[in-house]
Amino acid sequence: MPRVVTVLGDDISTDVIYPGRYMATVLPSETPQFAFADHAELNAKLKGKQIPPGSVLVGGQNFGCGSSREQATSTLKGHELVIVASSFARIFLQNSINLGLRIVTAPGIEAAVGDELELEADAVVNRTSGKRYPIVPLPAARQAIIDAGGLIAFTKRRLVAERGGAAG
Numbered sequence: 001m002p003r004v005v006t007v008l009g010d011d012i013s014t015d016v017i018y019p020g021r022y023m024a025t026v027l028p029s030e031t032p033q034f035a036f037a038d039h040a041e042l043n044a045k046l047k048g049k050q051i052p053p054g055s056v057l058v059g060g061q062n063f064g065c066g067s068s069r070e071q072a073t074s075t076l077k078g079h080e081l082v083i084v085a086s087s088f089a090r091i092f093l094q095n096s097i098n099l100g101l102r103i104v105t106a107p108g109i110e111a112a113v114g115d116e117l118e119l120e121a122d123a124v125v126n127r128t129s130g131k132r133y134p135i136v137p138l139p140a141a142r143q144a145i146i147d148a149g150g151l152i153a154f155t156k157r158r159l160v161a162e163r164g165g166a167a168g
Contacts, residue, residue, distance in 0.1 A: 001116045001127060002082060005055045006042055012059050013066030014092065018075045020067075028099075031071045032078030046079050053080035058111045060085060064092025070099065077101040084109055084117065084124055097142050100150030105136040 008016075022034040036042045045051050057076070063085035064072060073095040076083060084104045088096070096103045106124040111117060115128035124133045137143070148154035 001118055002054050002056045004058050004111045004113055004115045004117060005045070005051050005081075006036075007058045007111060007113060008060065008063070010060035010086075011062045011065055014064055014069050014072035015066055017064065017072040018069060020069075023069065023071065026071060028074040028078060031075040034071075035075040035079060051079065051081075054082060056082045056084055056111075056117050058084050058109055061087050063088050064096075065089035067091075068095070070095040073099045073101050082119070084111075084119075097138070097145050098151040100146050100148065100153065102146060105138075106133040107136065109133045 016038070017036065018031065018034055019037050022031075022037065025031060025034065033047055034043075035046050063083065066089070068091045072092065077099050082102045082104065083096070084106055086107045086109055087105060088103060093103070095101075104119060104124060109124060110129070110131065110133075111126055112128070115126055118125040118127055122137075123135055125131075126133070138146070145151055145154045148157055
């Protein structure tokens with residue numbers, strides 16, 4: 001069961017997630033090393049692979065505000081984190097869908113580092129506290145893009161399907 005690795009507050013900007021001074025690094029294969037670069041302990045755990053894929057980062061309201069930099073999304077996707085927040089900034093939400101970052105909107109979510117969260121179809125259940133938080137589901141088309149691994153993977157699948165399964 002996924003565990004919470006960090007809990008952040010409201011209005012976490014993309015500059016906190018991926019500081020602007022690293023904007024020269026844009027390849028999704030390279031951006032993960034700069035995740036939360038100004039939070040030395042969290043960054044070291046991520047870079048040292050001490051946080052397993054599927055671990056949960058909990059945020060408050062307006063997670064991912066501040067800019068349109070998609071590196072903030074790719075850096076989290078590179079660590080295969082799941083982001084559960086009360087709400088997401090509009091551009092960060094769209095970047096997350098486009099890149100296939102697993103995000104869950106659960107207004108009022110409360111959790112502590114180490115809590116076990118179960119992500120159900122209609123709720124996030126904090127198994128540690130016993131509390132349940134209803135989720136705001138994404139529209140089916142947007143969720144399908146995330147489930148496919150992002151917009152590029154989704155489009156490739158659709159094109160292959162339209163061609164009758166023939167690749168190329």
